[in-house]
Amino acid sequence: MQLVPNYYKHRVALNVLAGSVANAKAIYEAAETHVVVGVLTKNYATDEAAIAEMKLYQAATDNAISVGLGAGDPNQSQMVSRVSQALLPQHVNQVFTGVGTSRALLGENDTVVNGLVSPSGQVGFVNIATGPKSATQPAANVPVDTAIALLQDMGATSFKFFPMGGLKHEAEYRAVAAACAANGFNLEPTGGIDLANFEEILQIAIDAGVPQIIPHVYSSIIDADGLTRPADVRQLWAIVKRVVDAAE
Numbered sequence: 001m002q003l004v005p006n007y008y009k010h011r012v013a014l015n016v017l018a019g020s021v022a023n024a025k026a027i028y029e030a031a032e033t034h035v036v037v038g039v040l041t042k043n044y045a046t047d048e049a050a051i052a053e054m055k056l057y058q059a060a061t062d063n064a065i066s067v068g069l070g071a072g073d074p075n076q077s078q079m080v081s082r083v084s085q086a087l088l089p090q091h092v093n094q095v096f097t098g099v100g101t102s103r104a105l106l107g108e109n110d111t112v113v114n115g116l117v118s119p120s121g122q123v124g125f126v127n128i129a130t131g132p133k134s135a136t137q138p139a140a141n142v143p144v145d146t147a148i149a150l151l152q153d154m155g156a157t158s159f160k161f162f163p164m165g166g167l168k169h170e171a172e173y174r175a176v177a178a179a180c181a182a183n184g185f186n187l188e189p190t191g192g193i194d195l196a197n198f199e200e201i202l203q204i205a206i207d208a209g210v211p212q213i214i215p216h217v218y219s220s221i222i223d224a225d226g227l228t229r230p231a232d233v234r235q236l237w238a239i240v241k242r243v244v245d246a247a248e
Contacts, residue, residue: 003110005091008241012212013036016218016221017040031233035237037061038065038093038218040070047086065090065091072130074098074132081098092112096117099151113157117162124179145182160188162191164189174204187212194221
């Protein structure tokens, strides 16, 4: 099983949630394998239960799973690290302070590990206080370049910029994308992304020159039954191919 996402022409892979193993398989096929399918540790009472079921997701998708926190919940950070150590998934979601633990327990550098940073309200700065204790304190706003360097020190692969609120923080997002490009760091825009704003959000990152991009598209394409709509994933994937091809 591969350990790195199947990026389209080395630029873009989707990240969407799955409500069942069958749903994960349908998503994987709808995105022509260029996807990591999110499975949330918050949905499981124990590590053992999470590991057992996530192995089924791995088998259905050639390991294209993304071990998730659950709405960026910092209290899931340690469980994400433990479960990821057992599974070696393609992708791991972490809060800023959990990156080092996850990378050390993984014991390899191939798995994508993001570090969650949040909009600060100030262009060129991000809030890195996203851990279990730090998230309860006043924001720790630092320059984007410094946040990238800190994450690189800890073994992260990319920024998870969350919660974006779609294009609510567009100016900040553009600055983050520019900094990621300048530092050879990858970017995972997350929060409030839907079929209407997806292309613009992706285009901003492509135009900035971000090396690799993993947009997270969650609730906007999930039905009331908790299943992500494969038809919407196909639509998103068609947008990705059009945007990436036009940029070449």
